[in-house]
Amino acid sequence: MTLTAHKFPLSRKYRDFIRSVQGVTAEFLEGTTASGKTTVGAGVKFMYMVSASPKRLHIIAAKTTGIAEKNIIQQENGILDLHRNAVYCGNGDRKAILDNVLKLLDGHERIVAIAPHAKGERFEELPVERFETHTRAFIKVEDGCNRQCAYCVIPRARGPVRSRAEASILNELRQLAASGYREVVLSAISLPSYGLDTGTNLVELVEKCAQVEGIERIRLGSLDPDMLTPEFIARLAAVNKLCPQFHLSLQSGCTATLRRMRRVYTAEQYAQVVADIRAAYGDRPVSFTTDCICGFPGETVEDFEESCAFLKQIGFLKVHVFPYSRRSGTPAYDFPDQVHEREKQARSRTMNALAEELRRDVLTTYEGMEDEVLLETALSETLFTGYTRLYVPVVVSAPGRKSGEIVRVRLGSYDGERVRAALC
Numbered sequence: 001m002t003l004t005a006h007k008f009p010l011s012r013k014y015r016d017f018i019r020s021v022q023g024v025t026a027e028f029l030e031g032t033t034a035s036g037k038t039t040v041g042a043g044v045k046f047m048y049m050v051s052a053s054p055k056r057l058h059i060i061a062a063k064t065t066g067i068a069e070k071n072i073i074q075q076e077n078g079i080l081d082l083h084r085n086a087v088y089c090g091n092g093d094r095k096a097i098l099d100n101v102l103k104l105l106d107g108h109e110r111i112v113a114i115a116p117h118a119k120g121e122r123f124e125e126l127p128v129e130r131f132e133t134h135t136r137a138f139i140k141v142e143d144g145c146n147r148q149c150a151y152c153v154i155p156r157a158r159g160p161v162r163s164r165a166e167a168s169i170l171n172e173l174r175q176l177a178a179s180g181y182r183e184v185v186l187s188a189i190s191l192p193s194y195g196l197d198t199g200t201n202l203v204e205l206v207e208k209c210a211q212v213e214g215i216e217r218i219r220l221g222s223l224d225p226d227m228l229t230p231e232f233i234a235r236l237a238a239v240n241k242l243c244p245q246f247h248l249s250l251q252s253g254c255t256a257t258l259r260r261m262r263r264v265y266t267a268e269q270y271a272q273v274v275a276d277i278r279a280a281y282g283d284r285p286v287s288f289t290t291d292c293i294c295g296f297p298g299e300t301v302e303d304f305e306e307s308c309a310f311l312k313q314i315g316f317l318k319v320h321v322f323p324y325s326r327r328s329g330t331p332a333y334d335f336p337d338q339v340h341e342r343e344k345q346a347r348s349r350t351m352n353a354l355a356e357e358l359r360r361d362v363l364t365t366y367e368g369m370e371d372e373v374l375l376e377t378a379l380s381e382t383l384f385t386g387y388t389r390l391y392v393p394v395v396v397s398a399p400g401r402k403s404g405e406i407v408r409v410r411l412g413s414y415d416g417e418r419v420r421a422a423l424c
Helices: 012-019 067-075 077-082 091-105 154-158 166-178 202-209 230-237 255-261 267-281 301-314 341-365
Strands: 002-006 025-029 046-051 058-062 086-089 110-113 137-143 183-188 217-220 245-247 287-294 318-323 370-378 383-388 393-397 406-414 419-423
Touching: 137 166, 166 202, 183 202, 202 217, 202 230, 217 245, 230 267, 255 267, 255 301, 267 301, 287 301, 287 341, 301 341, 318 341, 341 406, 370 393, 393 406
Parallel strands: 002 025, 058 086, 086 110, 137 183, 183 217, 245 287, 287 318, 393 419
Antiparallel strands: 002 046, 046 058, 370 383, 370 406, 383 393, 406 419
């Protein structure tokens, strides 16, 4: 029997685990699922396996447990119709893959092993030594969320906040530095919640990460503005290795909409956090990126215009705009005053156009500024793309340099895709 796995960065121990099934040869490949769909988002681990002979064997394993796996199974109905012999397992049940495969080979038609999150569940360690084709490393430091936003299924799918052990994070960071990585991104489901369950906090972690030799830049994932206290902000601003780019989750610039979303801050409080960050950095430049939803249930034209005005007020470097997606199992699914899909798409186009206008305005203010760039993709022997500490996308000619190196540049004009830069 031959198993082929698609699009699943499975850790070495689990690859060996599956290969240990007698009579099974496992080949691990990168790609989309057999249906051609990518059914899970960035950072979510996904495995699809199907045997060539003598039996068809279909295994799905996903990063989360519960709701997410059920959604994946529903989306893969076409495959299920073709491959009736299947094992479905959630991330927490992954250690049972071998036993379940053996049961399947012994005559079981289908095995579903998806357990809900348990209270007191610990963070699962999945260390990574290298990121192929990436010049920056990513370390997940926390999983789960304690909040109950009206549109979000994550608390049910991922469970409560679970923080990774600080020692484990620092050990992986040292290994990544030894592998040549100079920039690391700390990611999480609820990044500012790091340490709530272990008695520490995100600021202490950032300060300790900055002490790791070889790591020159630390970048943070998405942050909830209401969790950024003045002390938190002041201590972050004092970490020189921290990139002064803050992705502050917004979702809407209209306070009435935020309340319907069950977000725990107002637009005014968000603006105050931005002002506090800018004040903490003083004369040093700092940039802001965010996410914004268009067409949430009950959002009027006036609410939408207020949200757009707020984006202008802050002056974001980049705004990820999303039309509201109605998800079953969330409170917002049953909210009244659902916005028509055509209207959501129209508002999304309007906000995207505004976001690009704001991006151009912000990048214009950076012309002539000097900053450091992590060289990433080589377009030729001398031409590279990369990002500055402020998360400005650049293209620069850097003869004699290579991907993964950090160089100092002077920023030029924005061409609609990247900023033209020159070595200092």
